[in-house]
Amino acid sequence: SQKIEQNSEALNIQEGKTATLTCNYTNYSPAYLQWYRQDPGRGPVFLLLIRENEKEKRKERLKVTFDTTLKQSLFHITASQPADSATYLCALGGASGTYKYIFGTGTRLKVLA
Amino acid sequence: DGGITQSPKYLFRKEGQNVTLSCEQNLNHDAMYWYRQDPGQGLRLIYYSQIVNDFQKGDIAEGYSVSREKKESFPLTVTSAQKNPTAFYLCASTLGGGAETQYFGPGTRLLVL
Numbered sequence: 287s288q289k290i291e292q293n294s295e296a297l298n299i300q301e302g303k304t305a306t307l308t309c310n311y312t313n314y315s316p317a318y319l320q321w322y323r324q325d326p327g328r329g330p331v332f333l334l335l336i337r338e339n340e341k342e343k344r345k346e347r348l349k350v351t352f353d354t355t356l357k358q359s360l361f362h363i364t365a366s367q368p369a370d371s372a373t374y375l376c377a378l379g380g381a382s383g384t385y386k387y388i389f390g391t392g393t394r395l396k397v398l399a
Numbered sequence: 400d401g402g403i404t405q406s407p408k409y410l411f412r413k414e415g416q417n418v419t420l421s422c423e424q425n426l427n428h429d430a431m432y433w434y435r436q437d438p439g440q441g442l443r444l445i446y447y448s449q450i451v452n453d454f455q456k457g458d459i460a461e462g463y464s465v466s467r468e469k470k471e472s473f474p475l476t477v478t479s480a481q482k483n484p485t486a487f488y489l490c491a492s493t494l495g496g497g498a499e500t501q502y503f504g505p506g507t508r509l510l511v512l
Binding site for chain 1 (some may be wrong): 403430432434439440441442443444447449457487489491493500501502503504505506508
């Protein structure tokens with residue numbers, strides 16, 4: 287069955303360091319991969335999308351890589367700040383033209399001042 | 400302001416009762432989605448609709464029903480057949496299908512009395 291895995295344990299890092307979150311998937315051939323941020327008790331907010339033919343995407347302090355051979359995406363936040371503390375979700379979509387998305391369980395990031 | 404609204408923020412259900420969660424969007428989006436989120440888990444798709452008067456079951460549709468009579472509205476009914484309804488419910492929309500950003504509402508937390 288289709289499966290997405292993200293680090294279930296929380297990631298704690300010091301302010302100013304680079305946070306790296308991992309998203310691995312199996313039994314799926316996505317056309318694209320998305321990353322979302324979710325704060326406690328709120329809906330997810332879209333951050334970045336990367337397509338299957340793209341290796342890397344950047345937006346300000348955020349960088350996403352996508353390796354369809356390894357079936358893995360890495361999400362980096364450089365110069366991390368306490369305000370970056372949240373849960374980050376990856377989502378796969380676009381397989382066979384479907385409207386459906388599959389979400390990972392999310393990784394909780396805490397940036398320590 | 401454009402966006403998605405969900406109501407109520409909190410909802411309490413008694414045994415054997417059907418309850419309806421509201422989702423409205425003014426983004427002129429064609430597709431709308433309902434997800435369920437349990438603690439420490441990712442988002443699981445309940446139902447989605449690509450156009451008005453059409454909807455498809457997601458991965459966990461049992462015990463739920465939806466309607467899509469208007470483009471801007473996609474209400475979700477949690478029926479008495481759903482034996483474990485306590486969760487955080489999220490509504491989302493996309494402009495169309497494929498490589499689209501999902502815009503999420505603020506969520507409704509359903510609790511069983």
